[in-house]
Amino acid sequence: MSAITHHTPDAMLAAYAAGNLPHAFAVAVASHVSLCTQCRVALEAHQSVGGAILEETGAVAVSSNLKDDILAQLDAPFTPEPVYDRKGIYPGPVMEAMKGRAPRWKKLGLGVRQDILSEDANGSVRLLYIPPGQAVPDHSHSGLELTLVLQGSFSDATGRFGVGDIEIADEDLEHTPVADEGDACICLAATDARLRFRGLMPRLLQPVFRI
Amino acid sequence: MIAVRDNRDRTAFAALFDHFAPRLKGFIIRSGASAPQAEEIVQDVMLTIWRKAAMFDPHRAQVSAWIYQIARNRQIDIARKENRPVPEELREEPGAEPDASQILGLEQEAGQLRQALAKLKPEQREIIEQAYLGELTHQEISTRTGLPLGTIKSRIRLGLDRLRHELKDLKQ
Ligand SMILES: [Zn+2]
Numbered sequence: 001m002s003a004i005t006h007h008t009p010d011a012m013l014a015a016y017a018a019g020n021l022p023h024a025f026a027v028a029v030a031s032h033v034s035l036c037t038q039c040r041v042a043l044e045a046h047q048s049v050g051g052a053i054l055e056e057t058g059a060v061a062v063s064s065n066l067k068d069d070i071l072a073q074l075d076a077p078f079t080p081e082p083v084y085d086r087k088g089i090y091p092g093p094v095m096e097a098m099k100g101r102a103p104r105w106k107k108l109g110l111g112v113r114q115d116i117l118s119e120d121a122n123g124s125v126r127l128l129y130i131p132p133g134q135a136v137p138d139h140s141h142s143g144l145e146l147t148l149v150l151q152g153s154f155s156d157a158t159g160r161f162g163v164g165d166i167e168i169a170d171e172d173l174e175h176t177p178v179a180d181e182g183d184a185c186i187c188l189a190a191t192d193a194r195l196r197f198r199g200l201m202p203r204l205l206q207p208v209f210r211i
Numbered sequence: 212m213i214a215v216r217d218n219r220d221r222t223a224f225a226a227l228f229d230h231f232a233p234r235l236k237g238f239i240i241r242s243g244a245s246a247p248q249a250e251e252i253v254q255d256v257m258l259t260i261w262r263k264a265a266m267f268d269p270h271r272a273q274v275s276a277w278i279y280q281i282a283r284n285r286q287i288d289i290a291r292k293e294n295r296p297v298p299e300e301l302r303e304e305p306g307a308e309p310d311a312s313q314i315l316g317l318e319q320e321a322g323q324l325r326q327a328l329a330k331l332k333p334e335q336r337e338i339i340e341q342a343y344l345g346e347l348t349h350q351e352i353s354t355r356t357g358l359p360l361g362t363i364k365s366r367i368r369l370g371l372d373r374l375r376h377e378l379k380d381l382k383q
Contacts, residue, residue: 051275
């Protein structure tokens with residue numbers, strides 16, 4: 001893997017550790033951390049600060065029976081949450097978002113494909129497949145968009161993004177990422193608002209295609 | 212914690228409960244839960260600690276840091292009824308000998324971190340606590356002037372060394 005040069009901003013890692021990142025962004029950050037040692041170290045540093053604050057927090061007495069209740073449950077059967085391992089180019093958190101399945105690509109036109117993994121009023125997570133040399137469809141977002149490269153690379157006015165790199169684009173960034181030559185570019189795109197593509201198809205059709 | 216992990220030692224687990232359960236309850240109440248809700252979450256967190264003990268790696272985390280993350284994850288999972296996405300776990304190489312100097316180094320760094328926190332002005336301390344209790348958005352964390360996040364974090368060097376022996380898993 002070539003060196004990762006675009007990382008998760010520190011404030012985002014802190015909010016992620018504290019559990020205060022929108023779900024869509026948490027998928028992207030957890031995926032980046034899975035691929036990036038530097039950000040994993042930074043995340044663990046934030047966890048250490050959280051731990052130090054926990055240690056210093058004023059204790060509040062617990063009910064007298066709580067300990068016995070818990071000790072009595074140690075042997076109780078439980079079903080562990082499924083753990084999704086990395087599969088090919090897809091890190092564990094992406095596999096989890098896909099619930100273990102393979103991508104189900106839907107054509108967007110011009111060879112571009114997408115697979116919407118989740119979407120609601122709080123944001124969306126999707127995979128995008130961009131053929132080499134092709135521009136990512138012109139789109140607008142009212143909030144932030146996080147794009148994590150899983151295969152190939154793309155370039156835009158702010159630089160080149162290869163496997164493992166994460167781009168943080170706010171609404172002011174007029175960006176037209178273009179997939180570089182070589183492998184098709186596959187990325188994970190997470191938004192905290194509905195994403196709208198322009199110029200690819202009439203607005204009227206957008207509800208039909210959920211883009 | 213190591214006795215809980217390696218020997219499934221219930222006495223050690225009870226001691227862990229005595230230390231952390233009241234702190235967890237205080238911590239969870241501070242992040243907005245009622246006292247009965249907080250006890251439910253404490254129970255859930257303590258059981259998660261028991262069940263996930265095998266994941267604890269003293270080379271990479273102090274017990275408090277590990278428990279902090281479990282507490283935040285469980286509190287949010289319960290509130291939102293969904294699982295928070297978490298990074299892939301790094302698995303220790305089977306049969307790897309514990310590295311005492313690395314574990315000691317981590318403890319020393321944690322001590323320095325606590326000292327740095329203790330030296331903060333009350334209002335700075337308040338903001339830091341809000342951030343780690345999940346009360347600030349990432350935008351607020353990045354725009355709060357005077358948030359000594361970098362200062363605090365630089366106290367812990369948490370070197371890449373710590374992950375070196377586990378990189379093989381990452382690179383596959
Ligand atoms: Zn990174």
